[in-house]
Amino acid sequence: MKLLQEIKNDYSLIKTLSIEQLNQLCSEIREFIIEVVSKNGGHLSSNLGSVEITIALHRVFNIPPDKIIWDVGHQCYTHKILTRCNQFETLRKYKGISGFPNPKESQTDIFLVGHAGTSISSATGLKIGNDFKESKEHIIAFIGDGSLTNGITFEGLNFLGDIKKNVKIILNDNKMSISPTKGAISYYLTKFITSPLVNKPKEEFVEILKKIPSIGKEVLKLTKEIEKKTKFLIVPGVFFEKLGIRYFGPIDGHDLPQLIEILENIKEINEPLVLHIITKKGKGYSFAEKEPEKFHSIGPFDIKTGEEIIRQKTNSKFVGQILEEIAKKFEFFVITAAMEKGLGLENFSKNYPDRFFDVGIAESNAVIVASGIAKSGLPVFVAIYSTFLQRTYDQIFHDICLQNLPVIFLIDRAGLVGEDGPTHNGIFDISFLRTIPNLKIYAPYSLESLKKTIENAINEKIPTFIRYPRDILPEKIDEQIIEGSNIVILGVGSMSLNSFIAFQKLKNENINLSFIPVNQIKPIDEELMKKIEKFDKIITVEENIRLCGFGSYLLGVFSDNGIKKELLRIGLPDTFIEHGDRNLLLDKYGLSSEKIYEKIKEFLNV
Ligand SMILES: Cc1ncc(C[n+]2csc(CCOP(=O)(O)OP(=O)(O)O)c2C)c(N)n1
Structure with missing residues (x-):
């Protein structure tokens, strides 16, 4: 990983490396991604597919101040390697770097994202603000064909085409969402990409596209000419064109020199545009190429066999x-x-x-x-x-x-x-x-x-x-254990098991409580209300924000009905919770059996 080491020490090398070296860098980055994801788990296939385009974007644009707005953000690993290589091995680990863009990690991550369909709208908003401030930076929205089918994307395109802000959209088309992309839009993209009309003159088109000089009005004149000459090519992009967004492509998203040249040429076009690139999900790792869906988001796996190391039951x-x-x-x-x-x-x-x-x-x-x-x-x-x-x-x-x-x-x-x-x-x-x-x-x-x-x-x-939670629930839990008549623990859904373990631990110390697992949250089960009538102290435990979860709901119901009980609500704090191992986080935020046990002891003053 010689070049990666060099880039790690001096990011600006990305501007000067030869094409050969950049291609070598792509291989090294792929190898590094596979190595780290095989240990930490993560979104492998999407990231292997977007190596060349990310390097090309970093080569052609100045990041920062230029900005890439990732859609979903699960495909930003190459970007993370280029901008914080030293930390990449901590990917998705507690206190390590996130698997998604996060502005707290780097000024080159603009939004903390993970949901699909937002990139075009946020890029447009950012551009509106920047234009007002007369800031000249380039704004690039990077979106996959799966996320293109999201409704918000269309609202974003509709608006962008109307206000004609200079947002550059990279459409990364690999025919896959997690599974093959569904829907009419996807069939439309596939149909024209595979049509002989498009395939035949593609080289010619790319040649012309490469010839666009990259500044000012000249560009516009020339691109209009290209439009005329390549009418048949632009026709496939008619969908975007009719919305007022220039369309270029489709081009090979793994051909690095071609990507760089074309990006250079469209860089100064001062209108909204789409550059449609075709990539292969899982590119460069045979198992992921064969089964991109399996490797879309995968736990730790054996690089040699492609087998997941622990198949967690869900x-x-x-x-x-x-x-x-x-x-x-x-x-x-x-x-x-x-x-x-x-x-x-x-x-x-x-x-x-x-x-x-x-x-x-x-x-x-x-x-x-x-x-x-x-x-x-x-x-x-x-x-x-x-x-x-x-x-x-x-x-x-x-x-x-x-x-x-x-x-x-x-x-x-x-x-x-x-x-x-x-x-x-x-x-x-x-x-x-x-x-x-x-x-x-x-x-x-x-x-x-x-x-x-x-x-x-x-x-x-x-x-x-x-x-229901991600991790598998226990086979069975006793429906109720009435032992103490004064205090009862209500273990809600996924938190029943941990509450039950805490209950048993307390019992071993001769602290006698009762335990009832709760399934029905709303409306509050009448039978449960009857059962808990006789207890003075009620403890609710849930895997939801405590302030507005089941416990608080119960509190409201008690208050409305003039029922006076002492209630301890155990749940998650009113905050966004970071990434890391689920059990570690449950413990940190007071929901491991140990922390529930401690909290109850504190509440009971024993
Ligand atoms: C609103 C929303 N729904 C579902 C998901 C789960 N999800 C994550 S990535 C993904 C597929 C995205 O496909 P595409 O945009 O084509 O990117 P690719 O992975 O193919 O590069 C889905 C469905 C999500 N992140 N956001």
Whole structure:
């Protein structure tokens, strides 16, 4: 890794290395990414696909002050290596660097991001501000074809084409979201890229594109001419052109010299433009090229065999199996927004292709489509990660609950997710859902209760939200243990096990409490209310922001009903929680069994 070492010591070398050396640097960076991700886990395939374009951008633009706004941000590893190589080995580790852009790490990371579809809008806003300040820096939005299909992207393009700000969009097209990109837009891109009309004159087009001199009005004149000459080529980009955004491409996103020349030439075009590049997801690592989906986001793996070292059991797979079982008895639909694999739905989608829809990275659309299906009278599940459910708050309010439609939400990754960090933690869903009338919220505490809750939900005929964490729940937990009559611990959903362990530890010290695991969050279960009537002190433990979670909800219900109890609420603090190992973070924020035990002892003064 000779060149990488040199760049590490002197980033400015990126401006002077020969093309040969830059190509060598690409290989070294690929090797380094594979090495670090094989140890720490991370988003491998997307990063292997974006090495050349990132190096070309750093070569041609001055970063900083020029800025790259990454969409999602999961593909920024080369950028991180170029700008903070010394820290890259700490990727995704607690107190190490994040797997996503983070301005706290470097001024070259502009926004802390992790959700898709935001780059064009934020780049446009940044450009508006910069123009007002008469700042001349270049603003580049970097977006994949998967994220291109997101609704916000279209709102962004619509606005950008209208106000015509000089934002340069790099469309990194690898035909893949996590799975192959779904939807009409994707078919449209694929169709014209593979059409012989486009393929034939591509070299000619690239030659012309390379000849654009790179300054001022001349550029505009010439590019207009190119447009005329290459009309047939521009036609495929007609979609962008009609929106008022210049389109260039498609070009090979791994041909470094070509990328550099073309970027140089479009650099000074003072209009919004799209440069469409074609890349291969997983490029340069045979296992990732063959199975880009598996290596999209992967835990530590063996470089030689491509096998994941520990295959963590998840609730997702279990939920997928439950759905397959229910599908034998009932007819229902399952909808997901580009997360089929993460949600454990691969088998379900294969076995029930006519009952499964992946709508692409389009969570709001997923929810409204589900509301339509429910209106037609058929049961429907929306399977989604907690963090991405946040995108659909208005649809939950307006299209589901207000209409009282019996859509069932399977909310995966509810709680701390660990290495992906603050953009992906699912620690707000109890809070934002409990404010809406006409719905039920559940947090199953064991695999057994998860199964029962999903099965029952089909018959409930009311908007239903079932949240479960990333790490697998225990098989079974006792439904209640009434030992002390004065104090009870209510372990909510994913926190039942840790609360139960704390309960047992206290019991071993002859501190007699009672323990009840809680599944139903809203409305508060009447039976639970009856059970807890006799206790003076109640302790709630949950993996949600404490201030507005289950415990606070219970407090409100007590207050409204004139019930006087002493309540200890254990939950997450009112803050964004960083990345790192999930168990380590649970401990840091007071939710390990040990910390729950300590907190209860403090509360009881024993
Ligand atoms: C709103 C939202 N939904 C889902 C995801 C999960 N997700 C992360 S990356 C990704 C695929 C992105 O595909 P693309 O933009 O084409 O980038 P590529 O990985 O192919 O480079 C998805 C669905 C997300 N980050 N944000």
